Amino acid sequence: MNAITTAGRQLVKADFFTGPFYLSIGGKLVEAKDPFGVINPATGKVFAEAPAASAEQLDEAIAAAKIAFKDWSGLGYEKRQVYLDRYADALQENRDDLVRLLTLEQGKPLQTMAAPEVDQAISYIRQIAARRLPVEIVEETATHTVELHHVPLGVVGGITPWNFPVLLALWKVAPALITGNTFVLKPTPFTPLTALRFGEIAQRVFPAGVFSVVSGLDDLGPQMTNHPDIAKISFTGSTETGRHVLRAAAGTVKRVTLELGGNDAAIVLPDADYKAIIPQLFWGAFGHQGQWCVGIKRLYVHRSFHSEFVKAFVDYARTVKVGDGLNPEVGVGPVQNKMQFAKLKTFLDDIKANGQTIVLGGEIDESQSGYFFPITIVDSPPENSRIVQEEQFGPILPILVYDDIDDVVNRANASIYGLGGSVWGRDTKAAVAVANRIEAGMVWVNEIHTQGVDVPFGGVKQSGLGTEHGTEGRQLFTNPKTILIHK
Numbered sequence: 001m002n003a004i005t006t007a008g009r010q011l012v013k014a015d016f017f018t019g020p021f022y023l024s025i026g027g028k029l030v031e032a033k034d035p036f037g038v039i040n041p042a043t044g045k046v047f048a049e050a051p052a053a054s055a056e057q058l059d060e061a062i063a064a065a066k067i068a069f070k071d072w073s074g075l076g077y078e079k080r081q082v083y084l085d086r087y088a089d090a091l092q093e094n095r096d097d098l099v100r101l102l103t104l105e106q107g108k109p110l111q112t113m114a115a116p117e118v119d120q121a122i123s124y125i126r127q128i129a130a131r132r133l134p135v136e137i138v139e140e141t142a143t144h145t146v147e148l149h150h151v152p153l154g155v156v157g158g159i160t161p162w163n164f165p166v167l168l169a170l171w172k173v174a175p176a177l178i179t180g181n182t183f184v185l186k187p188t189p190f191t192p193l194t195a196l197r198f199g200e201i202a203q204r205v206f207p208a209g210v211f212s213v214v215s216g217l218d219d220l221g222p223q224m225t226n227h228p229d230i231a232k233i234s235f236t237g238s239t240e241t242g243r244h245v246l247r248a249a250a251g252t253v254k255r256v257t258l259e260l261g262g263n264d265a266a267i268v269l270p271d272a273d274y275k276a277i278i279p280q281l282f283w284g285a286f287g288h289q290g291q292w293c294v295g296i297k298r299l300y301v302h303r304s305f306h307s308e309f310v311k312a313f314v315d316y317a318r319t320v321k322v323g324d325g326l327n328p329e330v331g332v333g334p335v336q337n338k339m340q341f342a343k344l345k346t347f348l349d350d351i352k353a354n355g356q357t358i359v360l361g362g363e364i365d366e367s368q369s370g371y372f373f374p375i376t377i378v379d380s381p382p383e384n385s386r387i388v389q390e391e392q393f394g395p396i397l398p399i400l401v402y403d404d405i406d407d408v409v410n411r412a413n414a415s416i417y418g419l420g421g422s423v424w425g426r427d428t429k430a431a432v433a434v435a436n437r438i439e440a441g442m443v444w445v446n447e448i449h450t451q452g453v454d455v456p457f458g459g460v461k462q463s464g465l466g467t468e469h470g471t472e473g474r475q476l477f478t479n480p481k482t483i484l485i486h487k
Helices: 055-074 077-093 095-106 110-129 167-178 193-203 220-225 239-250 274-290 303-317 338-353 405-413 428-435 470-475
Strands: 003-006 009-012 023-025 028-030 034-040 045-052 136-140 144-152 155-160 182-187 211-213 232-236 255-259 265-268 298-302 357-360 376-379 396-402 420-424 442-445 478-486
Touching (some): 023 193, 055 182, 055 220, 077 095, 077 193, 095 110, 095 193, 155 167, 155 220, 167 193, 167 232, 193 211, 220 239, 232 239, 298 303, 303 376, 428 442
Parallel strands (some): 182 211, 265 298, 265 420
Antiparallel strands (some): 003 009, 136 144
């Protein structure tokens, strides 16, 4: 590896594509005046630079999308499908570079997390490309017909987070494009590179202006949410930022979809074969370094086997290696960024200050240069403790004990969040009955994190607004238009 210098900052050059990276605006690759460094969380060092778009460049991208909208929306589903399938082909050709780049900027293990994310995103594009929102006949009589059409909105703005920078972006882009909208994507400054790369690839496939990617710092998001020519904002991120997006969108009455934070509870019922499900529960919590919105954040275990469960869970956790995601032996990579790493430390400080029982982990090796946080398990903290009430979004898990089903359901629902949850037990009917009582947008029974292109996903309470996936999610990229016809 060779050291190079860019804009006065020392970078570490990798043995594959790490730039230069460009904005994609109106079918062209565009430079920006001021680049910013992107850190590899496994080293804590800058390894590449991303362009910081100006307000004028964002305006150019939106203007190009607005111009492109007329022809793109007029193509019809079949012709738009051809473009999306070609795009999936082009991404597939660059798949290996995208996978490695994703691990470098995000930290997730290459084989077990980065590769599946890229593969699922490519598959998602193909599946969405084949979906349609047909005209619905609401009424049909001898003298009268009522048709319901689903017409595209115009320019859609997407703002995406750092935990799944490929999948969560293309979850927005593909349904927006197939329904006839144009799209401007703003990735987080923590993980902009894969988005910039697949934006570059898109310029070779789509007509100019149909899909642009504009990276930048925190000031770029508010410019998008306030922009009068963006018809909808699709945002994934924290609940606090989601509130700002919602307020800003109100000024121009934008359509908004918000997929926000969660504090998902997993309930292991008294009849569960708990030893058999420990791997699923572990990876449901600690997979992806615990950095997923629908990760298990609270694990409720029945008192009858609580002690045995904790021991077996800890034994399994000890077999999992934390380290650089490029190492094939690693199961849990680094926390993605310094800010989140510092936040997790405050959780750990609170746990220790309040004398709560740490049965695994809890000690950070400060000699490491990357953002490596140990797998940490806390046994039976109080229900009102910070680690139970707040979303940790990292590799710390509280295991809580319960005696009564009504009580554990009430505790699971006692949260401002309602994104996901799971229920585990041998008696499927009984488990489904508990799942029906959980206040969340998606609840799994005896499985975790299975999703699909036709499976609606969205949160309740302060976990979000609107839906992604399914017919319901695709319809949110359109306006309902009713045509009433007198025969």
